[in-house]
Amino acid sequence: MSHLMNTYARQPVAFTHGEGVWLFDSNGKRYLDALAGIAVNTLGHAHPEFTTALTAQLGKLIHVSNVYQIPEQERIADKLCELSGMQEAFLCNSGCEANEAAIKLARLYGHSKGIDTPNIIVMEKSFHGRTLATLSATGNRKVQAGFEPLVKGFVRVPYDDITAVEQVAANNPDVVAILVEPIQGEGGIRIPDATYLQGLRKICDANGWLLMLDEVQSGIGRTGKWFAHQHTGITPDVMTLAKGLGSGVPVGACLTAGIAVGTFKPGNHGSTFGGNPLACTAALTTLSIMEKQNLLAHAATLGVWIKQQFQERLGSQKGVVAVRGLGMMIGIELAKPCGELVGKALDSGLLINVTADNVVRLVPSLIYTQTEAQQLVDMLCPLIESLLMQE
Numbered sequence: 001m002s003h004l005m006n007t008y009a010r011q012p013v014a015f016t017h018g019e020g021v022w023l024f025d026s027n028g029k030r031y032l033d034a035l036a037g038i039a040v041n042t043l044g045h046a047h048p049e050f051t052t053a054l055t056a057q058l059g060k061l062i063h064v065s066n067v068y069q070i071p072e073q074e075r076i077a078d079k080l081c082e083l084s085g086m087q088e089a090f091l092c093n094s095g096c097e098a099n100e101a102a103i104k105l106a107r108l109y110g111h112s113k114g115i116d117t118p119n120i121i122v123m124e125k126s127f128h129g130r131t132l133a134t135l136s137a138t139g140n141r142k143v144q145a146g147f148e149p150l151v152k153g154f155v156r157v158p159y160d161d162i163t164a165v166e167q168v169a170a171n172n173p174d175v176v177a178i179l180v181e182p183i184q185g186e187g188g189i190r191i192p193d194a195t196y197l198q199g200l201r202k203i204c205d206a207n208g209w210l211l212m213l214d215e216v217q218s219g220i221g222r223t224g225k226w227f228a229h230q231h232t233g234i235t236p237d238v239m240t241l242a243k244g245l246g247s248g249v250p251v252g253a254c255l256t257a258g259i260a261v262g263t264f265k266p267g268n269h270g271s272t273f274g275g276n277p278l279a280c281t282a283a284l285t286t287l288s289i290m291e292k293q294n295l296l297a298h299a300a301t302l303g304v305w306i307k308q309q310f311q312e313r314l315g316s317q318k319g320v321v322a323v324r325g326l327g328m329m330i331g332i333e334l335a336k337p338c339g340e341l342v343g344k345a346l347d348s349g350l351l352i353n354v355t356a357d358n359v360v361r362l363v364p365s366l367i368y369t370q371t372e373a374q375q376l377v378d379m380l381c382p383l384i385e386s387l388l389m390q391e
């Protein structure tokens with residue numbers, strides 16, 4: 001009997017090591033990793049330059065308290081702001097923590113405007129994390145069930161529906177912010193209309209609301225730009241990051257710009273581990289390797305190619321609802337639940353994930369070669385075809 005709390009349905013495999021986009025188990029079997037720890041291992045596994053930089057940092061400092069100056073933290077804040085046009089960063093350890101910071105910041109912003117019960121607009125089918133506030137913001141009953149009473153102050157509307165947000169604007173004077181994913185990840189790789197974020201930006205500007213983008217999954221080059229919202233030309237007031245930022249080392253960030261800047265003051269928020277020298281070195285090294293290896297352009301073009309391959313080979317098949325994606329964030333929606341594909345793929349040496357019951361989600365590392373991308377397509381297509389053939 002395992003002494004682990006029973007919180008995950010785990011696949012029957014344990015990996016011993018990795019190399020690039022490949023993972024190996026104790027029998028020496030190798031697996032092509034198209035999940036990357038759920039959009040985390042930006043640089044794949046055991047990237048030599050990343051390993052060297054982290055090893056060097058381990059020999060100097062892992063952690064000091066945030067009651068001291070941390071130059072690595074200053075540097076990652078500078079870098080993230082340079083890449084995004086944001087102005088301030090708070091460093092934390094995960095996506096839900098980054099969103100907690102955003103939610104607290106929005107409430108503080110509301111109170112500063114004299115709104116005693118600030119509300120935040122959130123979306124159906126969204127995912128923002130597993131802490132109490134972030135699961136309350138999440139648009140998935142399965143994530144919330146049993147944890148009531150939920151945190152109050154969230155108003156839910158359908159995703160990709162500007163009219164619904166306008167209606168709330170007309171009726172609810174307590175709204176202070178919108179929290180939204182530029183592309184819904186857990187929700188099934190759902191890409192909104194190209195004008196959606198611009199529409200939200202306008203409504204926020206007209207009402208003095210914060211536009212808060214959860215880029216925990218879609219950020220850090222995943223979609224072929226540093227941040228997914230950069231495809232739309234708008235800038236948010238608050239942006240949250242985590243997953244791919246540290247290539248596997250836990251690190252998250254909540255960034256502010258414009259009217260959100262200066263909301264947090266000393267004593268308002270904090271984290272013991274957040275932004276320690278090791279985590280910040282992981283983030284700095286990830287970004288610098290991405291720049292040196294031109295991984296944004298690579299993710300953009302290879303992602304288009306992979307999506308096209310799936311569209312050509314699966315797109316016209318009965319039972320395939322849609323092949324969607326932007327950069328290396330790709331979803332294949334089937335007409336029926338397809339959770340069993342995960343185990344079948346594992347048997348054949350491929351690591352994938354299924355989200356929202358019927359969407360195969362591919363969020364591979366950004367270092368895939370063309371050959372490895374071809375292998376991914378060649379391995380996955382027959383698995384999907386044979387699932388669709390079953391009755």
Ligand SMILES: *Cc1c(COP(=O)(O)O)cnc(C)c1O
Binds near residue numbers: 094128217242243
């Ligand atoms: C994964 C995810 C989170 C939660 O991140 P954790 O690090 O698991 O807390 C929040 N928002 C989005 C969009 C995510 O994909």
